[in-house]
Amino acid sequence: MxxxxxxxxxxxxxxxxxxxxxxxxxxxxxxxxxSLTIGLAAVAALCCAALxxxxxxxxxxxVQHMDATLQPPFGRHLLGTDEYGRDVLxxxxxxxxxxxxxSTAAVLLAAVTGSALGLTTGYFGGAYDSLAGRMIDVxxxxxxxxxxxxxxxxxxxxxxxxxxxxxxASLPNFARVSRSAIIAEREREYVMAAHAIGAPVPYxxxxxxxxxxxxxxIVLVSLGFAYAVLYEASFSFLGLGAQPPTPEWGVMLSxxxxxxxxxxxxxxxxxxxxxxxxxxxxxxxxxxxDLLDPRxxxxxxxx
Amino acid sequence: MAKYLLWRSLSVVPTLVGVSVxxxxxxxxxxxxxxxxxxxxxxxxDVVAGLRHQWGLDRPIYVRYAVWAASALRGNLGExxxxxxxxxxxxxxxxxxxxxxxxxxxxxxxVIAVPAGIASAVRPGSWxxxxxxxxxxxxxxxxxxxxxxxxxxxxxxxxxxxPAGGFAPLSDGLVPNLRSMILPAIALxxxxxxxxxxxxxxxxxxxxxxxxxxxxRAKGLPELLVLVRHAMRNALIPFVTVLxxxxxxxxxxxxxxxxxFALPGIGRLVLNAILNRDYQVAAGIILLIATAFxxxxxAVDLVYPVLDPRVRLGRPTLSQ
Numbered sequence: 001m002x003x004x005x006x007x008x009x010x011x012x013x014x015x016x017x018x019x020x021x022x023x024x025x026x027x028x029x030x031x032x033x034x035s036l037t038i039g040l041a042a043v044a045a046l047c048c049a050a051l052x053x054x055x056x057x058x059x060x061x062x063v064q065h066m067d068a069t070l071q072p073p074f075g076r077h078l079l080g081t082d083e084y085g086r087d088v089l090x091x092x093x094x095x096x097x098x099x100x101x102x103s104t105a106a107v108l109l110a111a112v113t114g115s116a117l118g119l120t121t122g123y124f125g126g127a128y129d130s131l132a133g134r135m136i137d138v139x140x141x142x143x144x145x146x147x148x149x150x151x152x153x154x155x156x157x158x159x160x161x162x163x164x165x166x167x168x169a170s171l172p173n174f175a176r177v178s179r180s181a182i183i184a185e186r187e188r189e190y191v192m193a194a195h196a197i198g199a200p201v202p203y204x205x206x207x208x209x210x211x212x213x214x215x216x217x218i219v220l221v222s223l224g225f226a227y228a229v230l231y232e233a234s235f236s237f238l239g240l241g242a243q244p245p246t247p248e249w250g251v252m253l254s255x256x257x258x259x260x261x262x263x264x265x266x267x268x269x270x271x272x273x274x275x276x277x278x279x280x281x282x283x284x285x286x287x288x289x290d291l292l293d294p295r296x297x298x299x300x301x302x303x
Numbered sequence: 304m305a306k307y308l309l310w311r312s313l314s315v316v317p318t319l320v321g322v323s324v325x326x327x328x329x330x331x332x333x334x335x336x337x338x339x340x341x342x343x344x345x346x347x348x349d350v351v352a353g354l355r356h357q358w359g360l361d362r363p364i365y366v367r368y369a370v371w372a373a374s375a376l377r378g379n380l381g382e383x384x385x386x387x388x389x390x391x392x393x394x395x396x397x398x399x400x401x402x403x404x405x406x407x408x409x410x411x412x413x414v415i416a417v418p419a420g421i422a423s424a425v426r427p428g429s430w431x432x433x434x435x436x437x438x439x440x441x442x443x444x445x446x447x448x449x450x451x452x453x454x455x456x457x458x459x460x461x462x463x464x465x466p467a468g469g470f471a472p473l474s475d476g477l478v479p480n481l482r483s484m485i486l487p488a489i490a491l492x493x494x495x496x497x498x499x500x501x502x503x504x505x506x507x508x509x510x511x512x513x514x515x516x517x518x519x520r521a522k523g524l525p526e527l528l529v530l531v532r533h534a535m536r537n538a539l540i541p542f543v544t545v546l547x548x549x550x551x552x553x554x555x556x557x558x559x560x561x562x563x564f565a566l567p568g569i570g571r572l573v574l575n576a577i578l579n580r581d582y583q584v585a586a587g588i589i590l591l592i593a594t595a596f597x598x599x600x601x602a603v604d605l606v607y608p609v610l611d612p613r614v615r616l617g618r619p620t621l622s623q
Contacts, residue, residue: 138321141593143555145570149577150325150589154332230446234559237448238574250448257452257563260467264456271449279444286440 036287
């Protein structure tokens with residue numbers, strides 16, 4: 001990067017400037033979209049921390065030190081220890097893996113099934129559309145937590161139930177957005193043209209119509225991600241998701257509240273981690289909405 | 304108008320039928336044989352078969368749904384396997400806590416959100432607007448159960464001002480009751496409050512940029528009158544819709560809040576029912592809450608054209 005331009009270059013004056021310009025442009029671009037940049041950076045950092053948990057943590061999340069329980073932070077353990085003398089930082093880093101994995105699975109499941117439903121109902125309409133619409137109304141009638149409770153009742157507590165519950169609760173959003181978008185696009189000339197050249201219907205839906213919905217769908221994914229993290233932790237906190245001794249943020253908070261008197265920091269850190277992750281994901285979602293959906297008013301600045 | 308009201312009211316019927324089918328299917332697919340649970344683990348197969356016949360569990364699934372739905376319509380939602388109280392009795396006691404909690408949370412949310420949302424829309428880009436937006440963004444991202452735990456730490460453990468949990472009914476007096484409810488209501492209402500604020504700010508900005516606001520200013524109306532009579536009236540109408548949607552989140556959120564603050568409400572009832580495998584109670588409560596949510600949204604949609612005569616009446620579309 002710091003290599004000097006070769007002396008024999010045809011345009012020695014212009015070469016370095018041209019080389020620097022993309023970087024400068026990128027910096028300026030990122031500066032204008034600071035919420036997106038900060039959010040993406042924070043999410044990336046948290047993902048890296050989760051991936052490198054084994055290396056960053058210094059010690060495994062399940063080793064107990066019964067002689068050093070509920071240690072305060074900034075001692076031998078950076079974030080202190082829990083009621084079994086396990087390292088809180090290590091448990092949080094490993095817990096990030098589960099939360100990120102489960103939320104990603106839930107959002108992807110909702111995005112794929114929801115938009116598939118929305119695309120097909122919007123395209124075909126008719127009885128199929130009204131039937132699917134009714135079913136989505138029914139799903140909408142259940143608050144997320146109740147949907148989770150109902151699914152846990154059938155499948156038993158655990159992360160798969162949680163993923164399914166979050167996916168079922170976010171599915172209607174994807175279905176509604178893609179359905180109304182496709183109804184608006186269906187009659188446009190380029191779709192007619194695709195019909196005219198004899199393109200098969202699946203091709204028209206996936207290759208012709210779907211690319212026009214990618215923007216709003218990406219925004220929904222990033223905002224849905226924030227909700228998924230929030231609910232994943234909530235379900236585990238309630239005892240419906242991951243079970244102790246799994247290192248998971250909601251599980252940690254649930255056991256930490258019994259030690260609020262002796263060790264308030266123990267309850268502080270896992271919740272702060274959830275907050276930071278959700279906050280960053282919301283920043284990303286907001287930034288993406290400003291970027292990809294210029295019709296909507298920006299939320300951070302006056303119009 | 305009457306046609307719209309009728310059409311919208313009837314449109315909840317299929318939704319409610321779907322809700323009841325879903326809840327019934329949940330109880331149907333729950334692992335474990337209810338007859339075996341009732342009979343106990345050391346009962347002979349004959350006894351279990353007798354119980355199964357007696358409770359109609361050997362009949363086809365659609366007959367069982369019809370019987371269940373018919374008794375639910377008459378208000379019979381079954382009884383707890385453990386306490387042998389009927390679901391309605393259990394819900395009746397617990398709903399006092401939950402309804403008070405949800406209403407208090409809603410009140411706190413509105414009291415904070417309406418002035419904050421309007422003030423930041425009146426001076427967009429001001430320090431107040433930026434601070435309110437930032438705080439709102441934080442409130443949107445904060446996990447309610449963590450906020451609850453932190454409130455308990457600050458106000459109960461550290462400052463010792465308020466009880467850390469438990470419920471004091473109104474019969475104990477208003478002050479003890481409110482002391483036991485204020486922290487849960489704040490923890491529950493924060494999320495709704497930030498939603499309200501963001502929504503109100505956006506709709507106020509829209510209204511303040513409208514031509515009739517400019518006209519009102521141009522004819523020399525005092526700014527306060529412009530705000531209250533011209534802008535707020537119109538900005539608050541869509542707010543009713545958000546209110547209805549948030550009511551559902553509040554009802555769901557009470558499960559978490561009641562668990563954090565050890566309040567004996569519906570949320571804790573349904574959570575404990577699931578954790579104890581008391582499925583009749585769980586199914587009954589889920590059905591009740593989902594129905595309540597559908598009806599609240601129906602009420603919102605019915606009130607809407609009264610508040611805003613401009614809305615196009617007719618067959619509402621799926622895309623809201």
